[in-house]
Amino acid sequence: MDNASKNVINTKTTGWWIMSVVVIAFLGLIAWQIWKAEQYNQALDFAKMGEHYRAEGDFQGAEKMYLKSLELFQSLDHQEEVAKQSGKMGLLYATHQDFQGAERMYLKSLENFQSLGNREGMAHQYDNLGSLSAIRGDSENAEKMFLESLAVFQDLESDEGVAKQYLNLGNIYHLMGDWQQTEEMFLKGFELYETLGNKSGVESQYNNFIAIYVKRGNWQDAGETFLRKMAMQEQDSFILSKYAHLGTFYLSYGNWQRAEQMFLKGLEIDQALDNEEGLSNYYYHLGMLYDNSGDWQRAEEMFLKGLEIDETLENKKAMAEKYANLVILYAKRGDWQRAETFFLKKMKLTSEGKASILNKYANLGDFYLEYGNDQLAEEKFLKGLEIDEALDYEEGKARHYASLGEIYAKRADVRQAEKMYLSGLKIAEALENQESMARYYAHLGVFYVNQGDDEQAEEMFIKGLDIDEFLEEQQKLVNSYNYLGTIYANRGDKEQALGMYLIALELDIDNALKIHKSEAFKFNKEDEGRILQQVKEELLKEWGFIQGERENLLNHYATLGDFYVSHDDEEPAEKMFLKGLVITEALKNQAGMSNYYTKLGKLYTNRDDLQLAVEMYLKSLEIDKALGNNSGMADKYTRIGVAYANQGDDQGAEKMFLEGLEIERLLDNKKGMARHYSNLGAIYAKRGDWQKMQDVLFQALAIDKALDNKEGMARHYGNLATLYVRVGYWQQAEAMYLKELEIYEALGNLLKHQENVANIYGNLGISYQYQGELPRAKEMFLKSLRIFEEMGNPSTKRVQMLLDVVEKQ
Numbered sequence: 001m002d003n004a005s006k007n008v009i010n011t012k013t014t015g016w017w018i019m020s021v022v023v024i025a026f027l028g029l030i031a032w033q034i035w036k037a038e039q040y041n042q043a044l045d046f047a048k049m050g051e052h053y054r055a056e057g058d059f060q061g062a063e064k065m066y067l068k069s070l071e072l073f074q075s076l077d078h079q080e081e082v083a084k085q086s087g088k089m090g091l092l093y094a095t096h097q098d099f100q101g102a103e104r105m106y107l108k109s110l111e112n113f114q115s116l117g118n119r120e121g122m123a124h125q126y127d128n129l130g131s132l133s134a135i136r137g138d139s140e141n142a143e144k145m146f147l148e149s150l151a152v153f154q155d156l157e158s159d160e161g162v163a164k165q166y167l168n169l170g171n172i173y174h175l176m177g178d179w180q181q182t183e184e185m186f187l188k189g190f191e192l193y194e195t196l197g198n199k200s201g202v203e204s205q206y207n208n209f210i211a212i213y214v215k216r217g218n219w220q221d222a223g224e225t226f227l228r229k230m231a232m233q234e235q236d237s238f239i240l241s242k243y244a245h246l247g248t249f250y251l252s253y254g255n256w257q258r259a260e261q262m263f264l265k266g267l268e269i270d271q272a273l274d275n276e277e278g279l280s281n282y283y284y285h286l287g288m289l290y291d292n293s294g295d296w297q298r299a300e301e302m303f304l305k306g307l308e309i310d311e312t313l314e315n316k317k318a319m320a321e322k323y324a325n326l327v328i329l330y331a332k333r334g335d336w337q338r339a340e341t342f343f344l345k346k347m348k349l350t351s352e353g354k355a356s357i358l359n360k361y362a363n364l365g366d367f368y369l370e371y372g373n374d375q376l377a378e379e380k381f382l383k384g385l386e387i388d389e390a391l392d393y394e395e396g397k398a399r400h401y402a403s404l405g406e407i408y409a410k411r412a413d414v415r416q417a418e419k420m421y422l423s424g425l426k427i428a429e430a431l432e433n434q435e436s437m438a439r440y441y442a443h444l445g446v447f448y449v450n451q452g453d454d455e456q457a458e459e460m461f462i463k464g465l466d467i468d469e470f471l472e473e474q475q476k477l478v479n480s481y482n483y484l485g486t487i488y489a490n491r492g493d494k495e496q497a498l499g500m501y502l503i504a505l506e507l508d509i510d511n512a513l514k515i516h517k518s519e520a521f522k523f524n525k526e527d528e529g530r531i532l533q534q535v536k537e538e539l540l541k542e543w544g545f546i547q548g549e550r551e552n553l554l555n556h557y558a559t560l561g562d563f564y565v566s567h568d569d570e571e572p573a574e575k576m577f578l579k580g581l582v583i584t585e586a587l588k589n590q591a592g593m594s595n596y597y598t599k600l601g602k603l604y605t606n607r608d609d610l611q612l613a614v615e616m617y618l619k620s621l622e623i624d625k626a627l628g629n630n631s632g633m634a635d636k637y638t639r640i641g642v643a644y645a646n647q648g649d650d651q652g653a654e655k656m657f658l659e660g661l662e663i664e665r666l667l668d669n670k671k672g673m674a675r676h677y678s679n680l681g682a683i684y685a686k687r688g689d690w691q692k693m694q695d696v697l698f699q700a701l702a703i704d705k706a707l708d709n710k711e712g713m714a715r716h717y718g719n720l721a722t723l724y725v726r727v728g729y730w731q732q733a734e735a736m737y738l739k740e741l742e743i744y745e746a747l748g749n750l751l752k753h754q755e756n757v758a759n760i761y762g763n764l765g766i767s768y769q770y771q772g773e774l775p776r777a778k779e780m781f782l783k784s785l786r787i788f789e790e791m792g793n794p795s796t797k798r799v800q801m802l803l804d805v806v807e808k809q
Helices: 003-056 059-075 079-095 099-116 119-135 139-156 159-176 179-196 199-216 219-231 236-252 256-273 276-292 296-313 316-333 336-350 357-370 374-390 394-410 414-430 434-450 454-471 474-491 494-522 526-544 547-566 570-586 590-606 610-627 630-646 650-667 670-687 690-707 710-726 730-747 750-770 774-791 795-808
Strands: none
Touching: 003 059, 003 079, 059 079, 079 099, 079 119, 079 730, 099 119, 119 139, 119 159, 119 730, 139 159, 159 179, 159 199, 159 690, 179 199, 199 219, 199 750, 219 236, 219 256, 236 256, 236 276, 256 276, 276 296, 276 316, 296 316, 316 336, 336 357, 357 374, 357 394, 374 394, 394 414, 394 434, 414 434, 434 454, 434 474, 454 474, 474 494, 474 570, 494 570, 547 570, 547 590, 570 590, 590 610, 590 630, 610 630, 630 650, 630 670, 650 670, 670 690, 670 710, 690 710, 710 730, 710 750, 730 750, 750 774, 750 795, 774 795
16 A cells, blocks of 8 residues: 555544544533533432421431532532522521531631622621621621621612611610610611511511610600501501500500500590490599509599499499499598498499398498408498397397407407307307307307417317208318317317318318319319329328328328319318418428418419419428428529519519529529529510520520420520510521420420410411511411311411411512
8 A cells, every 4th residue: 555545544544533532522521511410400409308307307417418418519619509508507507506517607608609799698698697696695796797798788779688687786786785776777677668568577676666665764655656566457446446555555564644645545536436435444444544543533533434424325344343443442542431332332233222221231341341441340230230129130130240249359359259249149049040050159269269268169169060060061160170170289189189180171072072073074074083082092091090190191281272273263272271271380380381381372373463472482481491491492482583573573583583593503403493594584585685585595405405304495495586586586586496396296295285386387487477488488377377276276366367468468
């Protein structure tokens, strides 16, 4: 082959080889692009799975998926997705208190967004870093980050972003105590939300303004802001009632002057509308305001005007209410004649005109006794006695003798008291009125006990016992046996005293069975009958105890009292606890006394009689101190602290909680420490001291985590969520709600916690609504609504309203 032919062949071969290389390279490029797309899609899938796990509250699952996603995006050198996933991981770490990890991820996200020149992404990461600093208590750096975020959002002309940063800065300045800048930031945010037509944002800012004004004692601006907030409802019915609401708002903060202005404004509107029922209502509000402020003349004027309208409308319920208000008012003024006049009117109205001359003076005497005017009470009873003597009405005379005997006994006029009781007894014996005789034996028995004449007291009670047993007057028998027990205890005859107390106790148990057994069958609540029977069987088993152990039976007055409390029967419960207290005092059992004082304190707390509750707790605390009962002392400090907090004495409450915390530390009682930290958090929340609130809640959370106290952890997460909502950190709030939800679902007993779960879904809905995530908000509201509907809970209406708002947006 010649050289030319060889060259041709070589040229062809070279061409085919070059073409093959190009083809291979092209095919490789396609394969690489396919691989790259697959990797990208895989990374997106991991990111979506991470988001799913985060929403479900699965931290480990979310972290694992986010890290896989981040690793793939980094290998693809996809800066934007690296920035996004880093930000999501930062949020994940922040919500699980890994603040160092959160900061690392936020900074990484920020760095990538800066490299890309993505200013919106930068603004969001500055926001996240500011929130993180605020949570960690670094207000200075938080301010710096929020200002950076604000500047970027302003450049981008993002009104929503700008408004959010004004809110963040307002909260930071609030934490720093800079009221002027706080108000300035909130005002700027408010103006933007108004421009945007963001009603939820506007309402949130109104709440912020109210909190600031209340904190500064600026009640005028607080009230006006409250009025503007309420006016957003744009309801006709609100126009008629808004001044009543506003007046009540001022009253709740003790601003009588502004409250009066609002009630008068409402009165003026109802006068123009000729709304008589509304007028009566405003006269009542004004009457109560003037009464509470000591302006009794104007209070009288208001009550009388309201009464005149009620009489015209023939509104008997309202008339009786006004009569009662006037009776109390005149009694406080010492105007007994007018008080008596309206008392008789009320008595006639409520008894439908059946009151007669025969019981008029007895009722009036009882009225004066109720208001502490023994002198006028005596006059009325004596007048009634005079009439009964003239009419030869023996039963009426006996009744008046008993009442007069009580007055003279109270005055320590021993001779007159005994004379009245014996006179009444004589009539009862002449009439052979067994019930009346037993009543006088009881009166005389108590009288002689108080005089220290145990012998005559014993005689009276024993006589009364015979009659009460015949009449089957169980409660009177109980009282007599208890008094006899006290008489024998005073004599030092402990065995006989215990015998009387135990008979009384058995009667009390039988009485409880009679009261609640039928109720148990009626409602088919087998556990009620079972519990009752259990109580009695437990006692009966112990009847055979040896002498030294029989005293333990007396603790069952606490059991019996608790039983009544569980049935919402407070009156007999109080009687049981008081009996237990009297017996333990007679037997000089200090530990028992402390227990009954505590029981009574709890009962009075449930009644909202906080002053009396505190009195009981303080007596119990004094005994516990003397006994060196540290756990008892810690418990009382908690209860007294809660009572003080409910009375508005936050300083006193804080002192009690701190005292209790110190004792729990000495006892190394972790659960008690967590409880006190939580209570302190509530106090700091009321003060608006968010940093302290966060600190103590994190301490409580750490303890309950160590104890694996799921319900305690859930409660703390809920409180932290409330804190973050209050300062506008919606993402952190969302995370706390999700952690709370995760715990309740993990506990398994959703029936027990279903109201909590429904509330969490509702709160999550509000959180997503504020963040503009309306589909997720709707989803949460629907879940909340479904649970409340199944429960038949009245919160259904509130959630439905929230859902309606979201659907309209």
